[in-house]
Amino acid sequence: MSRVLVVGSSVGGSTAANTLRDLGVETILLERDLNYVKPCGGAVPPRVFSDWDLPHDLIDRKVTIAVVCSPRHYSEFPVLSSHPAPETDFIAMVRREKFDRYIRDRAVRKGAELIEGKLEHVEFGPRGIRATYEDKRNKTHIIEADAVIGADGAYSTVAKSLGLERLPMAVAYQERIRLPAHAMTYWEKRAALYLGDDVSPDLYAWVFPKYDHVAAGIGAGAGKTKAARQLLANLKHKLRDQLGEGLSVKFEAHHLPMHPRKHLSYDRAALVGDAAGLVQQTSGEGIYWAMKSGEMAARAIAKHLDAPTAANLRQDYDAPWWKAYRPTYLFLAFLQRISYNGDLQREIFAKMCDDPDVQRLTFDGYLTKHIEPAPWTVQMRITRHWLSTAVHEWMRQQKEKTSSSSASSG
Ligand SMILES: Cc1cc2nc3c(=O)[nH]c(=O)nc-3n(C[C@H](O)[C@H](O)[C@H](O)COP(=O)(O)OP(=O)(O)OC[C@H]3O[C@@H](n4cnc5c(N)ncnc54)[C@H](O)[C@@H]3O)c2cc1C
Structure with a gap:
């Protein structure tokens, strides 16, 4: 029987293991430290709970008020989308110690074999992969499988074994x-x-x-x-x-x-979540993206278990991933460049957060995970507001500079 090794049992790896088991694939889940808690803010959109059928008692708090604060401006506004619905218009706050464990335990209940051990390296051959790991007593073991999913985070050993460089x-x-x-x-x-x-x-x-x-x-x-x-x-x-x-x-x-890898799939391997660089640059949001990529990579590998080549996996994982999410990644990377770098940009960004159109678009994107172009009337309104805010802020800063230089020369 074919089997897949998943390295890392945090959100990305455990979601991949759940999907593989749902599809009847023999799955080994290798985790370096079963008590590890990923440092994380734990903010997730509520669709995480419906998409992966997770119980709401994993939610610590439901945030319904957002605050954005620049050095000069304070903006406070409700978490509301274009189609307000109290059951979905909030940001869920979870603790990773509870959240990750639930998903991992469910994968184990579905039949994934959980092993505590640190992956040392993976060798890739024409007939399968050979992974070497060390257990808690420093004993070395080997796992053979048909393919591997690297869900082992930012310092991924699977990515290193593939000869890939560390991301910025x-x-x-x-x-x-x-x-x-x-x-x-x-x-x-x-x-x-x-x-x-x-x-x-x-x-x-x-x-x-x-x-x-x-x-x-x-x-x-x-x-x-x-x-x-x-x-x-x-x-x-x-x-x-x-x-x-x-x-x-x-x-x-x-x-x-800080940015995604060029490819998510390789011969007999797929990278997901942070190992693939799929965190959103502007927000640092990575939980949803690790889970979604874990699920999609697992589906692609299960489909091509007889021939998990880079070409096959890229066709069924990389291509649909970028088709669905490239606009989101590009838009958020652009937003980071125009919002956070420099006082002028930050003041404009914080003031624009008072704009109800901007609020709705932000939460539509965050809550649904799809960025749709806004109707042109809305785009016009936002552009006009952005331009007037930018001019106003720029003039204020110029005035401040002039008065501080005349004060110092006087
Ligand atoms: C301080 C901070 C705050 C954040 N806040 C948020 C937030 O509020 N919302 C949000 O959506 N995202 C947030 N993120 C991002 C989010 O934490 C990550 O994007 C997400 O955890 C990625 O999940 P993952 O499954 O890809 O990898 P990780 O969660 O990093 O998990 C990797 C797993 O692999 C295991 N592992 C690593 N190496 C090996 C090995 N050699 N052998 C075996 N196992 C191994 C690790 O022990 C770990 O369990 C935050 C990140 C940080 C650092």
Whole structure:
């Protein structure tokens, strides 16, 4: 019987293992550390629960109010799509320790064989793959399979075994802070993003609510790892009135790939989630994309178990993936360039968040995972608003510069 090795049992790998078992494929799920908890903000769109039939009791909080805060502007608005529906118009907050385990346990209940061990490398041959892993007692073992799914995250050993280079990485630092009940009330339904050189020079900082604590974190682009701790300290200082009474319960840090790999599939191998670089650059959102790619890669491999060549897998995984999602990746990468880099862009971005058209388009895209061009009347309205905001902000900044230079010369 054919079998598939899935490396990594986080969201991407466990979703792939569930799909493979649904399709009757013998599946081995190899996980380096069964107690590992992925550092993560844990924000997911509710469609994750309907798409993969997950119970809502995995949700800690339902965020219905979004906050975007630049150095000069504060925007607060409801999480509402173009077709408002209370059962889907929210951002779900999950804890990865609970969420990932549920999906992994379900794959095991469906018959996936779970092994705790660290993949060392994979050899690819004409008749199959040979994976070497080390168990907790440093004993080496071999697994033979027909194909492998690399769901082993940003530092993927499967990608390395394929001879691929490491992707450029951003870094994210996060602290979980337990708040007294009265301080938690403010965060019950709110999630906030903060823009500014002091907290994140090229991405953003966030506070997301969990069941009895908040996760406060910062993202920083390539080469800024050393500054990351200071940026997080700045965020906490900035929010001292809201977070000051809190108790720090956990500190987490991890890299995020900054762009997708050229190919997702290779001979007898497919990469999913962070291993494939499928995180969204603007938002750092990766859970949905890891799960969706895990599912699609598993379907493609199950279909081509007799010949899992790069050509076959690219036809049934890479091609439909990019057909469905390329516009989303391109649009969000463009948004990052025009929104986060520099004070002018950040102020325009935060002010544009007050615009109901922008709010609806943002949540339509986030909640449905499809970016549709807006009707031309809406596009015209947004363009007009963007231009007037940009001119207004630019003039304000020029005025500020002139008055500060005349003050210093006087
Ligand atoms: C601080 C931070 C905050 C984030 N916040 C959000 C958010 O709010 N919402 C969102 O959608 N995304 C968020 N992300 C991104 C999200 O966490 C990732 O995109 C997502 O976890 C990717 O899932 P994955 O299954 O591809 O890989 P991972 O979750 O990274 O899992 C990889 C798995 O592979 C295992 N593994 C690794 N190497 C080996 C090996 N050699 N052998 C065996 N097993 C191995 C690991 O132990 C792990 O279980 C955040 C990321 C960070 C760093």
